[in-house]
Amino acid sequence: MLDIETREYDVVVVGAGGAGLRAAIEASGRGSRVAVLTKSLLGKAHTVMAEGGIAASFGNLDPYDGWETHFYDTMKSGHFINNYRMVELYTKEAPERVLELESWGAVFDRTEDGKIMQRPFGAHSFRRLAHVGDRTGKELIRTLQQKVVTQNVDIFAEVTTTRIFLDRQGRVAGLFAYHRDDGHFVLFKTRAIILATGGWGRMYKPTSNSWECTGDGAAMAFRVGAELQDMEMVQFHPTGMVWPPGVRGILVTEGVRGEGGLLYNAEGERFMLRYDPEKKELSSRDVVARSIYREVKAGRGTPHGGAWLDITHKGPEYIKRKLPGMYEQFKKLADVDITKERFEVAPTVHYTMGGLRVHPELAATNVPGLYAAGETACGLHGANRLGGNSLGDLLVFGRRAGMAAHEYVQNLASLPEVDEAEVRDEMRRVLRPFEVEGGENPYLIHEALQTIMSTYAGIERSGPELEKGLAELEELKARAERMSVDGPLHFNPGWHTVFEVQSMLLLAEAIFRGALERKESRGAHWRTDYPEELPEYGRVNFVQTYEDGRYHIRPEPVPEMPPELARLFEAGVAPGVLRARQAQNGREETK
Amino acid sequence: MAETVTLWVYRGDQHGGEEKPYEVPLMPGMVVLDAVHWIQAHLAPDLAVRWNCKAAHCGSCSAEVNGRPRLLCKTRLDEFVKEGVPVHVRPMKTFPIIKDLVTDVSWNYRVMRQIPPFQPREPAPFTLYQRDVDRVQEFRRCIECFLCQDVCHVLREHHEQEHYFGPRFMARLAELEMHPMDAGDRVGFIRETAGVGWCNITHCCAEVCPEAIEITNNAIIPLKERVADRYWDPIRGLFRRFQKTAP
Structure with missing residues (x-):
């Protein structure tokens, strides 16, 4: 028998930003027993930093806006390697999700006639972003937080997750975590996991990302066989x-x-x-x-x-x-x-477009019982994210992940078993940094990683530079094997940094491998040795898997739009813009 | 040799502790949180501090600098260096210490769960005008740093956590009560459970608020008035109730 705290749930959500909280609200609202695990306090996730707004085509100011135009703008900005179905669902469902927030107590800025105010933003054809001054993310997370605490959801704040356990059939069975306040371990037995742990911008410097953004969820999932996609796509905001x-x-x-x-x-x-x-x-x-x-x-x-x-x-x-x-x-x-x-x-x-490859409607990864939503997941944004589309992403796909995980749990024939030997292994692994004598300082390994990423996998990339960066990364990974910490178990940030650095190192290599494979320039990915956007690369996403310590990369065809969606691009101008112009011309003719 | 500054940082836990000096190289524009990070990376990797955004949006890095409740990410070191005063960094006093600069603020989250949520009087979309939501939006600027809870003497000196929710949740209750689309009635709750009567209007909470929310003037005093109307002026109280439920 294991002598550690053990808990049991239907659905465990990792991450308490917008996607995680929206997923928890949905799954618990449908009757699942739900826990939310966050390495921070509730309400502090990176979502809180979002400023601009939530893109949703209400047309409160510009009546010619609609989901088709939002779809057009998003696909175009993503340079057409987005998953069209995710974009379709997002653009159709975003307005409903925003109104839901309003009915839960969010207070958006208003138009003169008392509707939700919408602001213009880069590459959106119309004024589209529902917002609250320059603090929309805070409004979103606070509203979800205030909703989730009224539901039957257990919140584990400052509980850090280090590993996902699968059963013998390869289904999700549990999670290993520890309480940061006193360092004690906890095993979560669960039927489904929703990862909502955000991006991994903190492997770079400078970054606009908060402390949390170290890719823990994506890294844990990658280790147990989940697929990553478009990892080369890292967004730089022009003005920091x-x-x-x-x-x-x-x-x-x-x-x-x-x-x-x-x-x-x-x-x-x-x-x-x-x-x-x-x-x-x-x-x-x-x-x-x-x-x-x-x-x-x-x-x-x-x-x-x-x-x-x-x-x-x-x-x-x-x-x-x-x-x-x-x-x-x-x-x-x-x-x-x-x-x-x-x-x-x-x-x-600023943002990582790449992430866990998911089913567009169900937010499900290729691992049974494992779901991902928000920045951790991939597919909505393609090669370049449009401002305002990330907050909507959290709501639309957080909800979908919660629905799908609940359904999965209902249909599960048997309860997956966690292998106790794996739990013991993880306990030993987690404590190892205390046993290494005079090893590497995790903070300095992190700084070295930031230098490598910003030098070799930054805005500007080239084959030789990427190869050089990858080689330096391998050396750093070898050093990181010997990260050590001292001090007590309770609230020890040095110890915590070890796991974050491990997550980032794992994902960093996937960025290099994706960037080497994409021999063209597209959206955020700029190769000086391949400066053109090439049609053949516009038809593929690069998907990576991890087995026995090795990365495997393969091209997968970008899902092809059905004719009714492909037709939206025929005129070469957004559908709403076209309608607005026609109306304008009509008015001029009747004059 | 670069100019340095000495930070006296509290190290300890529930068993006790003391301030320890750390010499940190001074960089232009450095904030206290930068210095704490430097100490973590170079001198004391296990030094406990909470932080998330380092841009005054998240409210995680609350502590007391030279006795004043502040966000570490917004507190410039040069203001102390210029005056030649030593820098003392301690955890918030009102909450039980976990370790070093980190305190157990879970009481706030337990209080949060008790507050009766928003009850829309009609389905969204609402027709609401900006002038009607300005006040509500002021309260919703709150970053939940709990500095107001830390400084409130009802909680800090008199430990009345059992009887008074503190300024943060007075603002939260005010935001619900003043929401034009809310159909809830929390006046009894505000008096009995949230304990608005405990506040004796010293304005300390508003003074430390990093978001400059007028907690006392705009939230607590109006809530006190609503309670007074309800309990001590039955005619006005009835009138107010009628107004609140009118279509």
Whole structure:
């Protein structure tokens, strides 16, 4: 018999961001016994940092908007390697999910006629993002948090999960975890697991990502046979803070450029006129990020390696009214008054489009009983995520994962058994860092990983650089075998960092392997040795598996759109935009 | 040699502890959380601190710097260096310590579960105007850092956790009570269970709020008024009830 705390559930959700909480609400609402495990406190997940809004085509301001136009925009921005079915479901269901939040107590900004306000955002054809100022993520997570605590869901806060157990038939059977406050172990026996652990931006520096984003769920799933897809796709947001060092990477909202902010290089040239004369500063994220990067590389960067962003010409009144958060952020953290002076910005790692390959309707991975939703999963965003589509992703696919996991549990013929020997193995593995004498410091291994990723798998990539990075990564992985910690078991962040670093190291290699395989440039993935977007690569996703310590990569065909969806692209312009133009022409003719 | 700063950081747990000095290289614009991270990476890997976003959105890194409840990610070190005062970092005092700078804030989450949730009077979409939701949105800015709970003397000095929910949850209750589409009635709950009467309006909570929410003026005082109306002014109380349920 195992002498550790043991719990039993129908569905265990790992992660308490938007996707995890929405999944828990759904599964428990349908009658499953549900636990949510989070390595943080409830309500602190990275979701809280989302600013812009939730993209949903209500058409409250622009009546020609609709799901088809949202579908068109999302596929186009994803450079057509998205899973069309996920995009279809998302764009059709997002408005309903937003209204559901409103009925649970979310308070969105309003239009003059009392509807949910919608704001414009990059590459959305219409004003589409339901929002609350620049704190939409907080509204979303707080609403779900306030809903979940009224349901019969057990929340395990500051409980870190380290391993998934499968039964002999390869079905989900349990999870190993430990309580961070006192370090004691806990075995969760469960029939289904929903992974909602977010992305892995923290393997890069700078990043806009919070402490949590270390890819724990994706790594655990990958180790037990789940498939990863599109791992090469890492989104850089063009404008992160640069100076002082402590704030490097913190997001500078796209709104600054939306409100008229202009980008200059060190020579005072407004360089976006050269890179994209039409859209200029409001070009797509990947283009602006690359342009800033190129300017710095050409020696025209600002003192701390960025570009100047200048909005002073709008005047203090306007800036303080439209961008109060940014004004505060720079004043408090950087001693810069953005109403009086320009400030430095540079690209920062923002989002991971790749992740666990899932069934588009069920959010199910290839492992029976294992589900994934949100940034951990893959398929909705393709090669480039559209702003505002991630918060909606959490709601639509969190709910779908909760539904599907509940169904799966209902239909399970027998209760999967956890092999006790595997639990004992995991107990030993988890404690090993305390036994290694004078080993490697996990914090410094993490820093070394960030350097490798940002140097060799950053905005700009090439075959030789990726190979070099992969070789350095292998060396680092060998060193990481000997990570050691001391101190007590209770609330020991050094110990905790060991598992996060292990997750990131595992996924980092998949990024390199995916990036080497995709010999073209598409969306966020820019290869200087293959600068063109190539049609043959537009037809495949790269899928990776992990067996006996080896990575296997294979191309899988991108699911082909049925004719009724493919037809939406025939006119070469978004359906709603076309209708708006026709209506406009009609009006002009009748005049 | 780079300029350094000495941080006195509390190390200990429920069995006791003491402040220990750590010398940290000073970087321009450094915040206390940066220094704590440097200590973790180079001097004390097991130093316990909570943090998530490092951008004042999540409310995880609450602690007391030189006796004042603050977010570590928003507290600049140069303000102390300039004045030549030593920097002392301690955990929030109101909550039981787990280790070092980390406290057990689970009481707040137990309180959260007791609050009667939003009850929509009609199905969404709602017709609501911005002027009607401005006040509710103010309260919903809360990042749940619990600094207001930490500073509230009813909780901090008098340990009345059994009787008073504290400022954070007064704001939460006010946000529900003032939501134009809410059909719930929590006035009795606010008086009996949440214990609004315990607050004697010292405004400390609002002073430490990183989101500058006017907790006392905009949440607690109006809640006290509702309780007073209900229990001590039956005519106005009836009128208010009628207003609340009118279509």
